[in-house]
Each structure stands twice: as structure tokens, then as C-alpha cells.
Amino acid sequence: GAVVSQHPSWVICKSGTSVKIECRSLDFQATTMFWYRQFPKQSLMLMATSNEGSKATYEQGVEKDKFLINHASLTLSTLTVTSAHPEDSSFYICSATTGTGGQPQHFGDGTRLSIL
Amino acid sequence: AQTVTQSQPEMSVQEAETVTLSCTYDTSESDYYLFWYKQPPSRQMILVIRQEAYKQQNATENRFSVNFQKAAKSFSLKISDSQLGDAAMYFCAYRGGAQKLVFGQGTRLTINP
Numbered sequence: 001g002a003v004v005s006q007h008p009s010w011v012i013c014k015s016g017t018s019v020k021i022e023c024r025s026l027d028f029q030a031t032t033m034f035w036y037r038q039f040p041k042q043s044l045m046l047m048a049t050s051n052e053g054s055k056a057t058y059e060q061g062v063e064k065d066k067f068l069i070n071h072a073s074l075t076l077s078t079l080t081v082t083s084a085h086p087e088d089s090s091f092y093i094c095s096a097t098t099g100t101g102g103q104p105q106h107f108g109d110g111t112r113l114s115i116l
Numbered sequence: 117a118q119t120v121t122q123s124q125p126e127m128s129v130q131e132a133e134t135v136t137l138s139c140t141y142d143t144s145e146s147d148y149y150l151f152w153y154k155q156p157p158s159r160q161m162i163l164v165i166r167q168e169a170y171k172q173q174n175a176t177e178n179r180f181s182v183n184f185q186k187a188a189k190s191f192s193l194k195i196s197d198s199q200l201g202d203a204a205m206y207f208c209a210y211r212g213g214a215q216k217l218v219f220g221q222g223t224r225l226t227i228n229p
Contacts, residue, residue, distance in 0.1 A: 032215060043207060043219045044161075091159060097215070104151065105217060107161035 001027050004096050006108025014116055015086060021079045021111045023094030029074035030096035034105065035067075038091040047092075050077050084115045118143045120210050122220035129198045130228050136183075137193045137223050139208030148212040150184065150191045155222075156204040164206070167191065195225075203227045 003026040013019055023033055032051050036044040048064075050056040050071035058064045066088075068080040077096075081088050091112050095105040120141045129135035141150070152164040167175045167184050174182050179199075183192045195202055208220040 034216060038159075043222050044217075046216055046218075049216055093159075093161065095161070095217075104163050104166060105211075110159050 002098075002104075002106045003027055004030075004094065004106045004108040006094050006111055008111060009109060010112045010114075012114045012116065013084065016083055019081045019084055019113060021081075021092055021094070021113075023077045023079070023096065023108050025075045025096045025106070028096075028098050028106075030077075030098065031074065032097050033071055033077040034095045034097075035069060035077075035079050036093045036095070038093060038110075040091075044093060047079075081113065084113070086115045089113055089115045118145070118210050118212055118218050120208055120218050120220035122206075122208055122223050124223045125221070126224045126226070128226040128228055129195075131198055131200060133198055134194060134196045135198055135225065137195075137206050137208075137225070139191045139193070139220055141189050141191065141208070141210050141218075141220075143189070143210065143212060145212045148210060150182075151209040151211065151217070152180070152182070152191075152193045153207045153209060153219075154202075154204045155207065161207075165193065198227050200227050200229060 005024045007022050035047045038044050047062045048056045048058045050069050052071050052074050056069035071077040093110040095107045097103050097105045148169045150167045154162045154164050165177045179196045181194045205222045207222050209217045
């Protein structure tokens, strides 16, 4: 149980295009989803927290107009990287949780984004 | 703000031996959770073990156990009978009232056959 599906797993696109990454909880309802960014050989950095039906809360330094997050249902959150540039190339990982307290976060397999 | 520190960028151990990964954290909260995650080369994040701060008993999951010292704000992971499949990046993480995970820098564990 507690499977999180993230698509696509790898995307290559030209500079200036927008890229959408989907994060789905397959067998549970995720009240909260998180989006992380991971540079090579570094730790995960939280970008934003999204709750179903409300606006995402972005971490300091993360451009909300650049990284659009939508959490339209209890099983789906999307991250759109708008007008992507080479510096946006990274590994993006989503996670989802069913509730508060000690409920663990379940992670997707990540998306490798390469901007040419 | 809460911080998590892993002071060992890399560790190595002989297969079948025991290794301990260190983690310290800083918080003013009294109610929180601590986690160890494993990230193999596939980059999938795998939950290894979880500890509730209000529980004095150290968590154990098969070959994995923790030494949780709340007063010292220390949360180390012990891997017994190390196996080749244990080779990965290990991240210590804190979760408090804000519900978001704060990760340490990670420790790369190598298992020598």
C-alpha cells in the first residue's frame, strides 16, 4: 500500500518551454503533498507544501510564478516549471501523506528534468 | 528553524559488519518525529525507520535500529550484519508541527565485500 506515482520519470526539453510533472497517490487520499528538488550528490530541498483545494505554501527563495503547484484533488498534485531554463535542470521528487503527526511521507520515484 | 546535521559525508563497512550513522538535530519543539531514509542509486526514497520523540524506547526494524538521545538531540542509525544491498545514501530527517520534513546532508554508505 501507500504508493505514489510520479510522471514523467525523465524529460528533456528546450529552453523556454513549460514542463508539467504529475504526482498521484494511487491507493490513499493525500491531504498534503510536498515537492522537493535535489541537486547531484546533495540532499532534498523542500520547495513547497500543497494541501488539496488551497494554495501551495512555498519555501523561502522559491519563485511561485516559476514553479506552479496545483493540488486539485486528494490524489493528484502537479508541478509546472514555467519557461524552463538550463538552471532549472534538476531532480524533482514529490511525496504525499495521509495526515498529521507520525504518518510517514510516501515518495514518488522522482523526475529528472534536463533543459537544453 | 529546525536543522538536521549529518557529520559523516561517507562511511564504509565490511559486509556482515555493523556500522553506525550519526545524526544530530536542533529544535525547540517537544513533539516531533525522526526518520531515516535510504536513497539507492535509483534515487527512490525508502523509509528505513521512524522514531516518535515521546517514546523513550528506541525503534527497531530487523537489522536496523536507532539510538535516540532526546536530551542530546541525537538520532543515530545502526545497521547490523551489513549487506551489499544496504549501499546507498542515508538521510536523517525531522518532522515537527509544520509537518514538513527537514533533511540532513546525507551519508553515503559503501559496503565492502
